[in-house]
Amino acid sequence: MAAEPAARDRIEARLDRLVRENRFTIAVVFPVVGAITLLASAESLLPGPLNFNPYLVLFGTLVMRLPLIAGVAPLLDRRATAALLALTAYSYGIEYVGVTTGWPYGAFEYGVDLGPMLLGAVPVGLPVFFFPLVLNSYLLCLLLLGDRAGRWAIRLPVVIATVLLVDLVLDPGAVALGFWAYDAGGVYYGVPWSNYLGWILSATVAVGLFDLAFDWQALVDRVNDCAFMLDDLVSFVILWGAINAAFGNWIPVALAGLLFAGLIRIDRFDFAVLRTLPVGREHR
Template sequence: MADGSEGVSEDSPGLSTDRGRLRRAFRDRDAFEHLLDRTVANSRFTIAVVFPITGAALLLASAEGLLPDPLAFDPYLVLFGVAVMRLPLISGLAPLIDRRAAGALSALVAYSYVIEYVGATTGVPYGEFSYDVPLGPMLFDTIPVGLPVFFIPLALNSYLLCLLLLGDRADLAALRIPVVAATVVALDVVLDPAAVALGFWSFAGSGFYGVPLSNYAGWVLSAVVAAVL
């Protein structure tokens, strides 16, 4: 180069090492977990601050009509942002996933699709609602394919928070399950009215900031199922 500096070729040791790590990560679970942990550790500020603030700004701008149509409520931007903010949860739980846990997660994914489809087509148990903004590809033209990205972290974070707060008392299902359900509903009291205000979905009936009480009753059911699984 004219200024005397050296370019970085595709065969440079740094790039070769990175490619090797990626290949190992896709072949070896321990390598994948290590790579994920390192990525999260090196990106804590970006994940915890930059993405939430940027996401909130884009959503508000979309709701106010300040963004052009290709960007306003872009479902893939929403899914990407949410997925990135889920990385710390995935990183923390990855070492704990065995066959039993994988089976429970699979059952929870299936449940999230079934209960959302039933809710969207019958109004039970959440109340009559409709998606006003498609959150990515829609399954049966009714519910988002990416639904578990939103549903499962809500349930898992509530469950983990209760384990942390309850300590040894969390072993008592009669205490753990109601506390998990109450935590999920408390979070939904904040999240659902915000989603309705932004225009993601709407309910047929009136209620707390446009959200009927039946929605929270439905979330009690979903939280109990998640806690049991």
């Protein structure tokens, strides 16, 4: 039995080292290349099979998720695993209902396969796309709130609001690229307000399950000790800020700027450090 924890520790240490030694590539180069590739795909400028290639999309997303995966890995226990499995079932279920009935987000359909599709309707990689939006928001809010994060009546509403802010950046860019489209359109860059009412529901469920899954103080300790844990949010700001700017979606660009300001405030958006970080050392 002792060998299993030791093996897990070695794997986690290797993953930490992999991310730490490639921070700039993962957090900056990948989203920049991703934005260029997605914008080129939207204009059909790449060779046919490479335009919105679902496996490239999924691979690039997984690489950008590595800092968050490495950061959370040591905190995964049975309770956290059970909560994440419940959230996985919920995310597949609500997305399938949304695609087939139009509730609760509004009638929409995918225009691009984001990796293999479950039942021909829902991306198999949905948790990879959805979970980090919530967990990044959770971590950012924990650091910004400080001692106030200890009060669930403050912590949960603030995180839910931040998840909605993240989607106010994501959805307009995704619609502009043609990832998905709402049948009736919408006043907010083609996105209906019903989508955000649906996101209130999903964000509440997801944030509640994350709150059950993890001890918030343990998350604070880990993110304070792991300089790269929020690099996935850095990637998000770069990728979707650039895409929205390319389409002239200036409100989402401004909202991405708010996330940028939050990362600056907690000292997690320092490109100079990412470029020059010596092997084996972390910026704190």
